[in-house]
Amino acid sequence: MIEYGLLGKSLTHSFSKSIHSQIDDYDYTFIEKQEQDAKEFIKSREFKGINVTMPYKKTVLEFCDELSNTAKKIGCINTLINKNGKLCGYNTDYYGIIRMIEKSQIDIKDKKVLILGSGATSDTAREAAEYLGASKITFVSRKGNIKFDDYDKFYDSEIIINCTPVGMYPNNLKILVDIEKFNNLQGVCDVIYNPVKTRLLIEAEKKGIKTSNGLIMLVAQAVKAAELFTGKKYDANIEDKIIENLKKNISNIVIIGMPGSGKTTIGKEISKISGKKSVDIDEIIERETGKDISQIFRDYGEEYFRQKEKEVISRIGKENNQIISTGGGSILDYENYLSLKQNSRIYYIKRPLDKLAVDGRPLSSGGINVLEKLYEQRHSLYENFADFEIDNDNIERTSADIWREFNENFGA
Numbered sequence: 001m002i003e004y005g006l007l008g009k010s011l012t013h014s015f016s017k018s019i020h021s022q023i024d025d026y027d028y029t030f031i032e033k034q035e036q037d038a039k040e041f042i043k044s045r046e047f048k049g050i051n052v053t054m055p056y057k058k059t060v061l062e063f064c065d066e067l068s069n070t071a072k073k074i075g076c077i078n079t080l081i082n083k084n085g086k087l088c089g090y091n092t093d094y095y096g097i098i099r100m101i102e103k104s105q106i107d108i109k110d111k112k113v114l115i116l117g118s119g120a121t122s123d124t125a126r127e128a129a130e131y132l133g134a135s136k137i138t139f140v141s142r143k144g145n146i147k148f149d150d151y152d153k154f155y156d157s158e159i160i161i162n163c164t165p166v167g168m169y170p171n172n173l174k175i176l177v178d179i180e181k182f183n184n185l186q187g188v189c190d191v192i193y194n195p196v197k198t199r200l201l202i203e204a205e206k207k208g209i210k211t212s213n214g215l216i217m218l219v220a221q222a223v224k225a226a227e228l229f230t231g232k233k234y235d236a237n238i239e240d241k242i243i244e245n246l247k248k249n250i251s252n253i254v255i256i257g258m259p260g261s262g263k264t265t266i267g268k269e270i271s272k273i274s275g276k277k278s279v280d281i282d283e284i285i286e287r288e289t290g291k292d293i294s295q296i297f298r299d300y301g302e303e304y305f306r307q308k309e310k311e312v313i314s315r316i317g318k319e320n321n322q323i324i325s326t327g328g329g330s331i332l333d334y335e336n337y338l339s340l341k342q343n344s345r346i347y348y349i350k351r352p353l354d355k356l357a358v359d360g361r362p363l364s365s366g367g368i369n370v371l372e373k374l375y376e377q378r379h380s381l382y383e384n385f386a387d388f389e390i391d392n393d394n395i396e397r398t399s400a401d402i403w404r405e406f407n408e409n410f411g412a
């Protein structure tokens with residue numbers, strides 16, 4: 001008999017095991033099953049309580065002996081409790097979505113809300129938006145009445161809630177709408193939690209719009225589910241603690257800066273103090289091409305190098321819990337910004353031009369004048385990319401300061 005767990009078709013992406021282990025001391029198992037086996041498992045009642053995720057949140061309804069009012073109204077469940085053989089269904093995602101909106105201080109009252117998608121989570125978001133007093137709720141989706149192609153009729157929307165998996169790992173950086181077109185936008189929520197920030201959120205944030213990702217929702221629905229599992233009431237700040245822990249663990253530290261300013265050296269040093277894995281974009285390019293950076297520039301030219309750099313940054317930026325040292329020119333491409341920003345806090349390290357290392361660096365050779373020109377072209381790009389700027393006057397001290405700053409801000 002399983003104590004507690006999560007039932008779904010594919011669970012490799014889920015953080016639920018880690019979250020539940022931080023809430024209380026019970027066994028929480030991943031139960032990955034195809035549809036027929038999932039139904040058999042529920043009929044067997046061989047569990048005390050489970051969460052249910054995609055694509056079974058509606059499938060499970062027919063096996064419930066009782067539904068909470070919210071679950072009944074929304075028409076899907078994510079928590080199933082076995083009360084002496086009787087299966088009772090609840091929807092704690094509803095509570096999670098409300099927490100996500102409230103914690104990000106997005107005010108939905110009397111606002112026009114656009115919900116992307118028409119699955120179980122969209123139904124839950126609709127109920128939450130109604131509860132919070134939205135004046136108008138519109139769904140756009142692939143299958144519903146209003147298709148994505150027609151979303152231009154809703155450019156006056158004030159709040160967007162993405163309930164589709166578009167932009168979720170491994171299809172990072174995909175986006176359904178053009179944020180620029182919405183002139184009255186005040187808040188954007190995305191139920192996706194991997195990456196930490198989807199392109200939708202990065203672009204909204206850049207415009208100064210309030211945003212929230214799906215981590216808050218995920219943790220809040222888990223705490224509510226745990227209360228149903230154990231009958232206990234958990235401390236109000238448990239959500240914040242778990243969110244902080246998760247964010248610190250999954251977030252990367254990205255280091256940008258002029259060629260030869262110490263990015264690789266500092267990346268390796270922070271890796272030592274943090275336990276996060278160190279990766280260096282230039283080293284990966286060298287390994288994969290079998291040539292060093294100056295050979296690549298000489299044999300194939302800068303354009304080839306930039307293309308390869310973009311490809312490596314796109315691949316590495318999707319992953320978690322790393323220290324990523326970049327090459328000095330990574331900031332020349334906006335797509336690199338999106339790839340790096342989605343899971344990371346970005347640090348711009350600065351070092352006086354006359355102290356920059358130049359050996360083996362094709363764009364830095366030619367003396368101080370060349371470096372000055374390069375700096376003129378790039379320094380505002382470094383500043384635009386960066387979440388934090390720091391002088392590198394001492395490798396150990398700079399590394400320790402970056403690690404401290406990262407922890408104070410909980411990562412990405």
Ligand SMILES: Nc1ncnc2c1ncn2[C@@H]1O[C@H](COP(=O)(O)OP(=O)(O)OP(=O)(O)O)[C@@H](O)[C@H]1O
Pocket residue numbers: 257258259260261262263264265266282325326327328357361392393394395
């Ligand atoms: N604060 C510092 N004091 C003294 N030497 C330093 C300092 N920071 C970096 N260095 C030295 O500068 C050299 C260049 O460092 P590193 O290779 O880490 O730079 P980088 O920014 O990764 O360069 P690139 O842009 O080519 O990738 C190394 O020899 C490193 O030891």
Ligand SMILES: O=C(O)C1=C[C@@H](O)[C@@H](O)[C@H](O)C1
Pocket residue numbers: 006013014015016051052053054078093218221222
């Ligand atoms: O990805 C996950 O781990 C989950 C996602 C949501 O469906 C939740 O409703 C579920 O409880 C857990």
Ligand SMILES: [Mg+2]
Pocket residue numbers: 263264265280282325326327
């Ligand atoms: Mg380097």
